[in-house]
Amino acid sequence: MPAATNRTRTLVALGLGTAFLLISFLPPWGTTRYSKPVVEAHESDADGCYDRGVCALADNDYDRAATDLSKAIEVYDKLASSAWDEMMAEFWRPIKNRRAVFSRSNVDRLSAHAWHFREKFVKALTKRAEAYSKNGQFREAIADYSEAIRLDRDAATYRRRAAAYRAVGDTARAELDEKQADFMTSSK
Numbered sequence: 634m635p636a637a638t639n640r641t642r643t644l645v646a647l648g649l650g651t652a653f654l655l656i657s658f659l660p661p662w663g664t665t666r667y668s669k670p671v672v673e674a675h676e677s678d679a680d681g682c683y684d685r686g687v688c689a690l691a692d693n694d695y696d697r698a699a700t701d702l703s704k705a706i707e708v709y710d711k712l713a714s715s716a717w718d719e720m721m722a723e724f725w726r727p728i729k730n731r732r733a734v735f736s737r738s739n740v741d742r743l744s745a746h747a748w749h750f751r752e753k754f755v756k757a758l759t760k761r762a763e764a765y766s767k768n769g770q771f772r773e774a775i776a777d778y779s780e781a782i783r784l785d786r787d788a789a790t791y792r793r794r795a796a797a798y799r800a801v802g803d804t805a806r807a808e809l810d811e812k813q814a815d816f817m818t819s820s821k
Contacts, residue, residue: 676750679708683757690760695768702761709757713750719743755785762793771800788817 686701720743723736762777778794781787795810 675708676712679705679712679753679757682708683753683760686757686764687760690764690767693767695764698764699761699768702757702764705757706754706761709750709754713747713754716743716747716750720747751784755781758784759790759793762797766793766797766800771797775801786817788814791817 682701682705686698686705689695689698689701720740723739723743758777758781762774762781765771765774765777774797775794778790778797781790782794791810791814795807795814798804798807798810
């Protein structure tokens, strides 16, 4: 039986007043998701894949670079998601246990870990886009550059995406990206 159905039946059994309070203070996804985060990935695995991908990129082996960087991206994504999940668990656990205090130091530490992995994720994404671009896979490069820009706006990434747009013949978007990059560098 789905968790949402069990939760709904429980709330109906408790009555409307209690149900309103539970719905008001619990996260919309319930608390069972954040009971104990488990990750089978390690930062050293991702760093190794990232380093191999960068070396393959330097050796002009773009397919191997894209493969290794894809593995690194996957692991960094899992690590960042796990850190966010742990942070949310640390935040919601006191509410679930009817305590009003949560460990600010643990939340700050977990938040710093999540941002650390997100930065590594963006770096690996940009390198994979570079590998795609050098391999002539410009649509894939544009997609990766776009995701990197969405997560971390950087003038150099805008310029790289503009070059990929020019390679596929989309000069209008290339000019927009170049103007954005110029604006970002002139405003610093």
